[in-house]
Amino acid sequence: xxxxxxxxxxxxxxxxxxxxxxxxxxxxxxxxxxxxxxxxxxxxxxxxxxxxxxxxxxxxxxxxxxxxxxxxxxxxxxxxxxxxxxxxxxxxxxxxxxxxxxxxxxxxxxxxxxxxxxxxxxxxxxxxxxxxxxxxxxxxxxxxxxxxxxxxxxxxxxxxxxxxxxxxxxxxxxxxxxxxxxxxxxxxxxxxxxxxxxxxxxxxxxxxxxxxxxxxxxxxxxxxxxxxxxxxxxxxxxxxxxxxxxxxxxxxxxxxxxxxxxxxxxxx
Numbered sequence: 584x585x586x587x588x589x590x591x592x593x594x595x596x597x598x599x600x601x602x603x604x605x606x607x608x609x610x611x612x613x614x615x616x617x618x619x620x621x622x623x624x625x626x627x628x629x630x631x632x633x634x635x636x637x638x639x640x641x642x643x644x645x646x647x648x649x650x651x652x653x654x655x656x657x658x659x660x661x662x663x664x665x666x667x668x669x670x671x672x673x674x675x676x677x678x679x680x681x682x683x684x685x686x687x688x689x690x691x692x693x694x695x696x697x698x699x700x701x702x703x704x705x706x707x708x709x710x711x712x713x714x715x716x717x718x719x720x721x722x723x724x725x726x727x728x729x730x731x732x733x734x735x736x737x738x739x740x741x742x743x744x745x746x747x748x749x750x751x752x753x754x755x756x757x758x759x760x761x762x763x764x765x766x767x768x769x770x771x772x773x774x775x776x777x778x779x780x781x782x783x784x785x786x787x788x789x790x791x792x793x794x795x796x797x798x799x800x801x802x803x804x805x806x807x808x809x810x811x812x813x814x815x816x817x818x819x820x821x822x823x824x825x826x827x828x829x830x831x832x833x834x835x836x837x838x839x840x841x842x843x844x845x846x847x848x849x850x851x
Contacts, residue, residue, distance in 0.1 A: 587710040589710065597687050604686060637682070637683065640666055645657075645704055645711075649711060658689065662701075666679050731817055755794055780820045781829075
């Protein structure tokens with residue numbers, strides 16, 4: 584994917600505001616240092632060049648971060664350092680990022696006494712959605728969202744058949760109780776749905792259906808509403824290629840509470 588930069592960004596209101604901020608900070612710096620003063624006829628051109636370089640640097644850093652963070656426009660701590668190190672300070676206590684944050688180009692996120700957690704550049708995000716690591720077209724998103732529903736019946740049939748191939752001792756809850764038939768089916772469907780969403784066409788070896796896996800699967804189903812499980816399946820379908828997504832049902836079910844809450848915070 585290519586980085587998108589508007590050809591007329593130098594005419595954007597944000598760019599004009601950035602020049603005004605730079606002009607004000609420069610005035611503070613040169614107030615007592617006459618050797619830094621530029622000839623008046625060159626002042627505007629110099630300010631425009633500084634604003635352009637700062638804007639371009641921000642854009643390049645955000646471009647690299649978009650795929651890493653899977654969040655186009657997000658300037659995290661590492662990105663702040665990269666932008667700041669590329670330019671000298673505009674005053675004793677004013678870094679390049681602080682200058683940018685004085686304009687609508689950058690918005691501080693989750694500010695605290697220790698400073699913001701990061702910054703968001705909506706202008707970048709609007710133009711570079713495709714740089715996200717998990718980016719999909721509308722058609723691809725629709726296909727992934729409908730995937731759990733499309734394979735639901737085949738997963739249910741597969742689960743019933745698989746249950747008959749396993750010994751009764753596998754179907755135990757974490758407290759040692761034997762699962763009822765409906766509970767066995769629910770746990771098995773959960774496992775097979777996750778398998779299929781992570782690896783379409785996946786066939787799990789019979790020997791990998793362990794007592795621990797079945798107990799984890801039932802614990803997850805017992806603690807989660809069916810409707811929310813369906814939303815999780817859709818989320819998993821969309822996110823399966825992301826490097827941070829667990830790659831097996833064992834990993835997901837072992838840490839179900841944490842992974843499910845992460846998906847929930849992300850809005851499924």
